[in-house]
Amino acid sequence: MGYLLQGLFGERSLTKVAGLFAQQSQAETSMAQMLRIGGLQAGQVRLLGPQDARASRRDLFARSLEPEPRGIARTFFQTHIVVGAAGAVAGLALFAWFYNAGHPMIVSSPLLAFIALVGFGTTFGMLGGGLLSMRPDHVLLITKVRSALRHNHWAVVAHPTSAEQAARVKEVLQGHSAEVVSTL
Structure with missing residues (x-):
């Protein structure tokens, strides 16, 4: 099924997984563990903080959640x-x-x-x-992340390229008691 979806969609990462945290230290710890255990590379994981929700940084926010404009x-x-x-x-x-x-x-x-x-x-x-x-499945994730950032929370957004990576990322985030939101 993943192969068929990859042929239909032009993005490398079809799934996006976000963990929402109340504290920066929790978010940084889970991000480090994701890179170590999750099998992700540094470009596949982004840390977003309350400062990223401001209007002047909207472009950065958009690139963090949808990093593949060509895709x-x-x-x-x-x-x-x-x-x-x-x-x-x-x-x-x-x-x-x-x-x-x-x-x-x-x-x-x-x-x-x-x-x-x-x-x-x-x-x-x-x-x-x-x-x-239009990727309607992304709307919920983007809305929840934006809302969390506006309420002074932190978000770790991962862009796994396989179902195995997505499962490992979710395990790491749930292990850190994060609110986990994902697409597809």
């Missing part, structure tokens, strides 16, 4: 192409099914029916691709 652009195009093509194939399959069944509206004007069914299938597929490219 996001690739995700945008790949999801639209793949899911749009899947919608076109579904429209074509629906047309073939109706045509073989001898449905009167399809048999009477097959070209218009073909254009309509494949066109609507492609359109709905592209809409689905747009929904996937």
Whole structure:
């Protein structure tokens, strides 16, 4: 499943895991343990503090939570192409099914029916691709991290590249009694 998602999305790290802490020392300790035990590299883990929630540092905050802008652009195009093509194939399959069944509206004007069914299938597929490219699963994580930082808490945000890394990161964060929030 992970391989299929990696082909659909253009980012290396599909999952984001954040641990929310009341104190800076707890956050730093868990970050160090994540790098040691979790198998992550330094670029995959970010420490965010209350100062990062300020408006003047919005760009830094955005890069800390979504560090792959090129991957996001690739995700945008790949999801639209793949899911749009899947919608076109579904429209074509629906047309073939109706045509073989001898449905009167399809048999009477097959070209218009073909254009309509494949066109609507492609359109709905592209809409689905747009929904996937917005990454609705990231909204909850970003909202919780931003809220915690505004309430003078600390956050450790990890960008694991595999399911094993994500599981190890969650174990480390839960071991430090952090509130754990993750995507996908």
